[in-house]
Each structure stands twice: as C-alpha cells, then as structure tokens.
Amino acid sequence: MKKQVMKKYTMKHFVFLFALSMVALQSFAQDKKDSTKQGGQSSTAQSGTTQDAVYRRPFITSFANTSIGGYAEANTNYFVENGVTEGFSMEMRRFNLFVFSSISSRIKLLAELEFEHGVEEISLETALVDFEIDPALTLRGGILLAPVGAYNLRHDSPLYEIVERPLVATQIIPSTLSSIGFGVYGRTFFSDFIATYDAYIVNGLQDGIILNSAGRTFLQAGKSKEIFGESANGVPALTGKVGLRKRGLGEIGVSYYGGIYNRFRRDGVVVDAQRSLHIFAFDANATLGGILLQGEAAMNIVDVPDNAGEFYGRRQWGAYLDAVAPVWTGAVLDYTNAVLNATVRLEYIDYNVGRFAATGETIGDDVIAVAAGVSFRPTPQTVFRLNYRQHWTHDILGNDPVRRAGIQFGIATYF
Amino acid sequence: MKSITKKIFHKIAFLHYQTLVLMSVCLLALTACDILLPPAPAAEEVLGEPIDGLTAEQQATHIQGDGEFARIFGVAEGLGPMFNAASCESCHAGDGKGHALTTLTRFGRMNGSTFDPMITEGGPQLQNRSIAGYMPEALPAHASGVTHLLPPAVTGLGYLAAVPDEALLALADPNDRNGDGISGVPNELSPHEFFRPLPMHKQLNGRYIGRFGRKAGAIDLLQQVSAAYRNDMGITSDFISEELFNVQTGAFTGDNVPDPEVSASVVNNVVFYMRTLKVPPRRNADASNVKAGEQMFTRIGCAGCHVATLKTGASDIAALNEVEFHPYTDLLLHDMGAELDDGYTEGSAKTSEWRTTPLWGIGLSAKAQGGTASYLHDGRAKTLPDAIKLHGGESARSRDRFQTLSEAEKQQLITFLQSL
Known part of the structure; x- marks a missing residue:
C-alpha cells in the first residue's frame, strides 16, 4: 500500500514560477499606455445557446466552403493521495481537429477528430450533417453528441477554467457521449427568450456498464467503437433536450438519454431480459453580478440483474457547480482585453444510491470534490489555468475517505 | 540581466x-x-503497510502484488461465470476484515460420521453472484451444515505462515494434559497438488497442518490465494485452471475468456504481497488500563488459545526470519461448543471446532467494516462483550470468568482488546 513519498520541490517550484510569471505579465501590462479596461470576460463559454455550442467554435482557416479549426489542451499534474505521490507529470490530453463545411445554404457538415494523449486514443467524436428546413426544424444525422446535460454538448476544454472535467459529466453522464444517430432539432424565439429542442434516436450504450473492471455501475464502460457501426441489441436509444435561454441572463435545460443496454438477443434468440438505462439531467448557467454560475445535476437509473449483487448501483447521481469571477481585466503584452478569473467548483457524485440489504446501512461509493484556482485568458480562445483540487472518496462500505489532492497547471486553446 | x-x-x-x-x-x-496535500493517515490507524526491511526487489514485488490485490475483474477479464466478489480488495477493504456485503456462505452435510462438502451439488462454497446470462448457485435444501464467513484481515499473514509446524504442535494439547480445559489440535490436511513443502513444514502421515481460514483449511497462502481467485472471483490461474461451473443447472459453459485467466506470477505476487504486510499496529499499548486488561485476559484464561507470542522460523525474507510477534492465536482448532457450531467443517476439524482467530487488529475492525464492527466468524456479534458471551466449549470457562469480573475489570479487558 505504501509507496515512496516524493519531495514536493517540483510542485513548489512550479507554483512559484507561475506566480512570478503572472507578476511579470502584470508589470509589463502596466507599461502599455493604451491599455483599455473592459468588462470582465470570464470565458467564451456562455455566449449563445448550449445547442449552438457545436457550431459556435472558432474556425481559423477556410477553403471554399470548408473551414478547419480545433483545440489543444495540455496540463501538469501533481497529486498526493493519503500521503503518497507518484510525483510530477505532464499530459497532452487532447488535440482535436474540427472540420466545418457549409455545403449549401441549408446543408452543413461538422466533424471533430480527437487525439487523446498523443495517439493513445483516436476517435471521430462528431461527424454530422444538418439539413435546415426552418430554424424551428433541422434534420440531423451522423455521429452526434447526445444532448444529455450541457457539458456533453459543450465540453471543449478552452471553455472552462478548471482543468478536469466535472465528475458528474464523466461518471454519471459518460461524456463525451457520441453515437451514430438521426433526429431533429430546432429553436424558436419569443421576447427575450430562445427555446431549443433536440430529439434523436441513436445506437445506445452496451454491455459493460456493469460487471466491468471498474467494479461498479460505470456508464463510460458501456461505450464502444462498435456503436458507430451497429446497435448491440437492435433497439435504438432515445435522447433529447429542451432548453430555454434568456438573453443577458442565462439558460436552463432538461434532458434525457435512455434505452436498452444489454445484448439480450443472440442470433435472434432471446437470451436475457431487456435491461434498461435512463439518464436524466438538468443544467443551468447564469451570469449574476458579473459572476458566471454554471452547473449540472444528473441521475441515472440502471436495471441491474439481481445476480450481479450490490456492488453495481441501480441508481447514481451527481452534480457540480462552477463559479467564475473575473478579478482583473486589462492589457498584457499585445492583448488589450486579457482577463484574470478566480474560480471554484464544488462536486459530488454517488455511484451507488441505496442501502445494504444485509445491514440496512447506507451504501458508500461516493466522491466529494472541490477545486479552486485562477485562470488567465489573454484572449477568449486561450486559457492558462492553475487549479488546486481535492477529492474525498468513500469506498462502497463507507470507510474513512481516501483523500487525494493536488495542483494542476494547464493551457487550452482553440486554433 | x-x-x-x-x-x-x-x-x-x-x-x-x-x-x-x-x-x-x-x-x-x-x-x-x-x-x-493530504498526509498519510497515522500509522497506528491503518493496516496494509509493508513490513520494514524489504529489499528494493522485494518492495517492487510487494507493490506489484498490491496492484493485483486491488485489481477489479470484469467479464472481459474473466470474472465468473459465478463469483462472490470482483476483486481481493472488495472483500478485504484496506487489508482489513470484511463486511456482510462479501460474507461467504459454505455448506455441506453430515454423512454418517463424515462431513460431505456436497461437491456434486456445488459445494462447499456458494457462489451467489454471476455474470449476465448465467445463473448463480442456490443453497441446496438438504444442506444441513451452512456457515457464513466474514472475510478476515490479511495483515501479518507472512508471520503466521512462517511459524514452524513444530511450534504449533508444541502448543497442541489434544488430551488436555494440563487440565485447563483447553485442548488445541491441528487441522491435518491432505496437501494440495501444487504444495511444495518447506523446511518449516512437518509431514504427519502424509498430511500437513492447516493454518489459514476460519477452519484452518489451507496449509499455505498459495493454496488460500489460488482458491480465492477461483472460488471467490471465478478467476482461473495456472494453479487452478478449471473454470467454475454451475453444476446445479448443468451450465458447463464459461465466460469466454481463455483459461487460465491469470498466470502463476500474478498469484505468486499476491502471495508475496500478503506475506509482506505488516503486523497490525498497536495503539496505547503502554496505557495502564491496557496493561491491566492484558493481565485480566491472561488471568481468566483467554491466552490459553489466544497465545500472545509466536516465533517465526527461518525465512527467505529477512524481516520474517526468526522473529517474535504477537498475533494472539495458536493457529489450532478448538471446540467452541454448540454456540458456534454451524454444522459445517473442513479437513479434520469437527463442526464445532474453529481455528483460534488472531486477535491482532481487532481494534481496527470497524475501520474496514464501514464504521460498524462485527465480530466472530460470521459477524453475529456487534460488540466485543457479545463476542465473548458466544464463546462456548473449551472457552466456556474463560467466558464464565469474564462474566464474574467487575464492570471496571471487564472494561479494562475490552480496552486491551481494542488496543490490538
């Protein structure tokens, strides 16, 4: 259990260097006599509706009707878990390429090719075609992002001030959740409001969300590259979202994803009961008093066979809340509208809601997390982030939590 | 510049x-x-630390074994088709005692004067969980002996493994020659097919002394670990390569993962990990009431079975080589009376006989059991006094003496136990 505890000089040096660099940037910024303070811009994230997010990205280069763009993110990690550390390391999380083509006035194509950790995992995360009949009715088909929760639709790293993705968006909703599917979306406008809807049928999640190497109900393990090729059980999953945005304030959304997740039929013969999976999500964001608040809550209900035992949760839920406050706006080097944000995130997820049959005690298997930090945006498209985060993880029995904490520095930018 | x-x-x-x-x-x-940045928990509050004095190579093997001990098996890795738990650690959280969630059920029946483990009906262990599309076992209606076994803590097992058989035989008193009412006997077992005798082992007419498990039904850790892989998790290994099938339903199909599902190296690394875990730490050992409690423990005869000190023999691990340690067990079988007779047994043990449970670490039980301790082989006792009250047979005399102690004396004894 015990591993060698490494000295923390590396992390201290890193914090110190970051502080010095920020001081230097600030100093040079004050040299620029034409620096113009503008209103704080905490991020690019909340402009437009969540539904827009897939298209509301910077595309930098165009050839005829086709544009390309993308984003990259990298970060450092220094974590300590109950006094034990693996030391300091760095990771190139993602390098994603976007391709957008306005094929005609009503037909658009968008694709996103993702490289995780170099070439450790390469996936075509999005490849969809939209045919707009009316703003209130657009047909969509291809590899699309399931509209469940807001984060799954708007997950580009440069949009956030915290390096890690919210736990609820990766553990309760298996973001990034994309699948081959077809459906419709649209929007309508009234007064200061924009109402949006999405509705699709998709190849659903598969066996693996239980009886997996995570040892718990884990929706991420139900994802498979095969879902881009065929349904595992011949029953499409349904997913949809409705959202309401008030201009100048924020947006709320409720969403659903559900279907049959197990391969209950082989060679036409029914070999198991059909087992369902439902995910319900609520998301909201608003800017109040200059502070951006955004969060999401989600719950899933999984039909777990009794034979699998209580290790696998029948219900899971989680939530997160981000608060982002611009604390300084000004000029740095050539950037006339640079922003320094302070941010905090509170998170909770419960992998297994319920009580043990044998004892009546509450089942553990939950995580409380808090993250705080500062981010610096020389432009809205680029963010430098310094985060501290800590997790308290209870095992299924609810024993004393394992504490894990550390500091991350990262950069993420659109290009 | x-x-x-x-x-x-x-x-x-x-x-x-x-x-x-x-x-x-x-x-x-x-x-x-x-x-x-969170510091390590206080050393006296945790189990699962490696013993001091390991070489770098031994530490590397220990860490490798630690990883395997924590490894969770899914269907894709060979879990099942029937199982009780998906990892070693899910039964032994933090290397400590288990919880009702992972209590094992074993069964059998008496066939005349011999015990039938009902192998043809899926015995002796009930695999009560299964992968999708496969049925778990059901408890046969005519099983007359059914016991529920809490997973024990796994710390300090290397010390117990290194005690020479001769030392255990010296503690045995099958005919109660000293007249103390305690007559410990070893569980004599036929060796498993991959058993390799070490100098510390003593052959007894082709049999060897069992020392691991509630009934001392395993001779060595290799047997214990490889059996746990197969019987608890449905994971085949180079040592036991036959898949676990449900003979009750005639489902002789496996989990579609080629056997063996783990190699001999994996099993051996886990064995090494368990051999090299520290003894459970003491707390407040020098406090006056703890010392008084230990004296009381000895005075009323508990130490007749829960022997405080044993000594290892020669060991290839320097830290385990000929050292005294304090497990509070004699690793022998004792008749515990009707109170704890579940009608189930293993090896040469009678159904009422149980191996003396090492008491070390008992004060940390709750920390691995979700905050609520439970005691005895099946967790039926929720407090230490309750556990003492359920001692019968050879331990009845000590139990009765405990009942005659004053409340203050009882509390001292309990405080001592909680310091272990």
Missing part, C-alpha cells in the same frame, strides 16, 4: 493591488502545500 532584474523589482514595487492578491494566493498555496 542585472537591468532586467532591477526592472522587475522596480515594477513589483508598484504592483496593482489585484496582483498582490494573486501573489498572496500563490504564496499561500506555496506555503500551505503540506496542509493542502
């Missing part, structure tokens, strides 16, 4: 106040690292 430095310091003198805030935050983070 000098001018740049001077310029920076000059600028620092005129910093914007926000920058001062930023600097403060960063400096706070810098100076507060030791507070913000």
Whole structure:
C-alpha cells in the first residue's frame, strides 16, 4: 500500500514560477499606455445557446466552403493521495481537429477528430450533417453528441477554467457521449427568450456498464467503437433536450438519454431480459453580478440483474457547480482585453444510491470534490489555468475517505 | 540581466493591488502545500503497510502484488461465470476484515460420521453472484451444515505462515494434559497438488497442518490465494485452471475468456504481497488500563488459545526470519461448543471446532467494516462483550470468568482488546 513519498520541490517550484510569471505579465501590462479596461470576460463559454455550442467554435482557416479549426489542451499534474505521490507529470490530453463545411445554404457538415494523449486514443467524436428546413426544424444525422446535460454538448476544454472535467459529466453522464444517430432539432424565439429542442434516436450504450473492471455501475464502460457501426441489441436509444435561454441572463435545460443496454438477443434468440438505462439531467448557467454560475445535476437509473449483487448501483447521481469571477481585466503584452478569473467548483457524485440489504446501512461509493484556482485568458480562445483540487472518496462500505489532492497547471486553446 | 532584474523589482514595487492578491494566493498555496496535500493517515490507524526491511526487489514485488490485490475483474477479464466478489480488495477493504456485503456462505452435510462438502451439488462454497446470462448457485435444501464467513484481515499473514509446524504442535494439547480445559489440535490436511513443502513444514502421515481460514483449511497462502481467485472471483490461474461451473443447472459453459485467466506470477505476487504486510499496529499499548486488561485476559484464561507470542522460523525474507510477534492465536482448532457450531467443517476439524482467530487488529475492525464492527466468524456479534458471551466449549470457562469480573475489570479487558 505504501509507496515512496516524493519531495514536493517540483510542485513548489512550479507554483512559484507561475506566480512570478503572472507578476511579470502584470508589470509589463502596466507599461502599455493604451491599455483599455473592459468588462470582465470570464470565458467564451456562455455566449449563445448550449445547442449552438457545436457550431459556435472558432474556425481559423477556410477553403471554399470548408473551414478547419480545433483545440489543444495540455496540463501538469501533481497529486498526493493519503500521503503518497507518484510525483510530477505532464499530459497532452487532447488535440482535436474540427472540420466545418457549409455545403449549401441549408446543408452543413461538422466533424471533430480527437487525439487523446498523443495517439493513445483516436476517435471521430462528431461527424454530422444538418439539413435546415426552418430554424424551428433541422434534420440531423451522423455521429452526434447526445444532448444529455450541457457539458456533453459543450465540453471543449478552452471553455472552462478548471482543468478536469466535472465528475458528474464523466461518471454519471459518460461524456463525451457520441453515437451514430438521426433526429431533429430546432429553436424558436419569443421576447427575450430562445427555446431549443433536440430529439434523436441513436445506437445506445452496451454491455459493460456493469460487471466491468471498474467494479461498479460505470456508464463510460458501456461505450464502444462498435456503436458507430451497429446497435448491440437492435433497439435504438432515445435522447433529447429542451432548453430555454434568456438573453443577458442565462439558460436552463432538461434532458434525457435512455434505452436498452444489454445484448439480450443472440442470433435472434432471446437470451436475457431487456435491461434498461435512463439518464436524466438538468443544467443551468447564469451570469449574476458579473459572476458566471454554471452547473449540472444528473441521475441515472440502471436495471441491474439481481445476480450481479450490490456492488453495481441501480441508481447514481451527481452534480457540480462552477463559479467564475473575473478579478482583473486589462492589457498584457499585445492583448488589450486579457482577463484574470478566480474560480471554484464544488462536486459530488454517488455511484451507488441505496442501502445494504444485509445491514440496512447506507451504501458508500461516493466522491466529494472541490477545486479552486485562477485562470488567465489573454484572449477568449486561450486559457492558462492553475487549479488546486481535492477529492474525498468513500469506498462502497463507507470507510474513512481516501483523500487525494493536488495542483494542476494547464493551457487550452482553440486554433 | 542585472537591468532586467532591477526592472522587475522596480515594477513589483508598484504592483496593482489585484496582483498582490494573486501573489498572496500563490504564496499561500506555496506555503500551505503540506496542509493542502493530504498526509498519510497515522500509522497506528491503518493496516496494509509493508513490513520494514524489504529489499528494493522485494518492495517492487510487494507493490506489484498490491496492484493485483486491488485489481477489479470484469467479464472481459474473466470474472465468473459465478463469483462472490470482483476483486481481493472488495472483500478485504484496506487489508482489513470484511463486511456482510462479501460474507461467504459454505455448506455441506453430515454423512454418517463424515462431513460431505456436497461437491456434486456445488459445494462447499456458494457462489451467489454471476455474470449476465448465467445463473448463480442456490443453497441446496438438504444442506444441513451452512456457515457464513466474514472475510478476515490479511495483515501479518507472512508471520503466521512462517511459524514452524513444530511450534504449533508444541502448543497442541489434544488430551488436555494440563487440565485447563483447553485442548488445541491441528487441522491435518491432505496437501494440495501444487504444495511444495518447506523446511518449516512437518509431514504427519502424509498430511500437513492447516493454518489459514476460519477452519484452518489451507496449509499455505498459495493454496488460500489460488482458491480465492477461483472460488471467490471465478478467476482461473495456472494453479487452478478449471473454470467454475454451475453444476446445479448443468451450465458447463464459461465466460469466454481463455483459461487460465491469470498466470502463476500474478498469484505468486499476491502471495508475496500478503506475506509482506505488516503486523497490525498497536495503539496505547503502554496505557495502564491496557496493561491491566492484558493481565485480566491472561488471568481468566483467554491466552490459553489466544497465545500472545509466536516465533517465526527461518525465512527467505529477512524481516520474517526468526522473529517474535504477537498475533494472539495458536493457529489450532478448538471446540467452541454448540454456540458456534454451524454444522459445517473442513479437513479434520469437527463442526464445532474453529481455528483460534488472531486477535491482532481487532481494534481496527470497524475501520474496514464501514464504521460498524462485527465480530466472530460470521459477524453475529456487534460488540466485543457479545463476542465473548458466544464463546462456548473449551472457552466456556474463560467466558464464565469474564462474566464474574467487575464492570471496571471487564472494561479494562475490552480496552486491551481494542488496543490490538
């Protein structure tokens, strides 16, 4: 259990260097006599509706009707878990390429090719075609992002001030959740409001969300590259979202994803009961008093066979809340509208809601997390982030939590 | 360079106040690292630490084994088709005692004067969980002996494994020659097919002494671990390569993962990990009431079975080589009377006989059991006094003496137990 505890000089040096660099940037910024303070811009994230997010990205280069763009993110990690550390390391999380083509006035194509950790995992995360009949009715088909929760639709790293993705968006909703599917979306406008809807049928999640190497109900393990090729059980999953945005304030959304997740039929013969999976999500964001608040809550209900035992949760839920406050706006080097944000995130997820049959005690298997930090945006498209985060993880029995904490520095930018 | 430095310091003198805030935050983070980064829990509060004095190679093997001990098996890795748990650690959280969630059920029946483990009906262990599309076992209606077994703590097992058989035989008193009412006997077992006798082992008419498991039904850790892989998790290994099938339903199909599902190296690494776990730490061992409680423990005869000190023999691990340690067990079987007779047994043990449970670590039980301790082989006792009350047979005399103690004396004894 015990591993060698490494000295923390590396992390201290890193914090110190970051502080010095920020001081230097600030100093040079004050040299620029034409620096113009503008209103704080905490991020690019909340402009437009969540539904827009897939298209509301910077595309930098165009050839005829086709544009390309993308984003990259990298970060450092220094974590300590109950006094034990693996030391300091760095990771190139993602390098994603976007391709957008306005094929005609009503037909658009968008694709996103993702490289995780170099070439450790390469996936075509999005490849969809939209045919707009009316703003209130657009047909969509291809590899699309399931509209469940807001984060799954708007997950580009440069949009956030915290390096890690919210736990609820990766553990309760298996973001990034994309699948081959077809459906419709649209929007309508009234007064200061924009109402949006999405509705699709998709190849659903598969066996693996239980009886997996995570040892718990884990929706991420139900994802498979095969879902881009065929349904595992011949029953499409349904997913949809409705959202309401008030201009100048924020947006709320409720969403659903559900279907049959197990391969209950082989060679036409029914070999198991059909087992369902439902995910319900609520998301909201608003800017109040200059502070951006955004969060999401989600719950899933999984039909777990009794034979699998209580290790696998029948219900899971989680939530997160981000608060982002611009604390300084000004000029740095050539950037006339640079922003320094302070941010905090509170998170909770419960992998297994319920009580043990044998004892009546509450089942553990939950995580409380808090993250705080500062981010610096020389432009809205680029963010430098310094985060501290800590997790308290209870095992299924609810024993004393394992504490894990550390500091991350990262950069993420659109290009 | 000098001018740049001077310029920076000059600028620092005129910093914007926000920058001062930023600097403060960063400096706070810098100076507060030791507070913000979680320290290791107090050594006396945790199990699962490696023994001191391991070589670098031994530490590497220990860590490798630790990883395998924590490894969770899914269907794709060979879990099942029937199982009780998906990892070693799910039964032995933090290397400590288990919980009702992972209690094992074993069964059998008496066939005349011999015990039938009902192998043809899926015995002796009930695999009560299964992968999708496969049925778990059901308890046969005519099983007359059914016991429920809490997973034990796994710390300090290397010390217990290294005690020479001769030392255990010296503690045995099958005919109660000393007249103390206690007559420990070893569980004599036929060796498993991959058993390799060591100098510490003593052959007894082709049999060897069992020392692991509630009934001392395993001779060595290799047997214990490889059996747990197969019977608890449905994971085949080079040692036991036959898949676990449900003979009750005639489902002789496996989990579609080629056997063996783990190699001999994996099993051996886990064995090494368990051999090299520290003994459970004591707390407040020098407190006067703890010492008084230990004297009471000895005076009323508990130490007749829960022998305080054993000594290892020669070992290939220096830290385990001929050292005294304090497990509070004699590793022998004792008749515990009708109170704890579940009608189930293993090896040469009678159904009422149980191996003396090592008491070390008993004070930390709750920390691995979700905060609520449970005692005895099946967790039926929720307090230590309750556990003592359920001692019968050879331990009845000590139990009765405990009942005659004053409340203060009882509390001293309990305090001593909680210090273990």
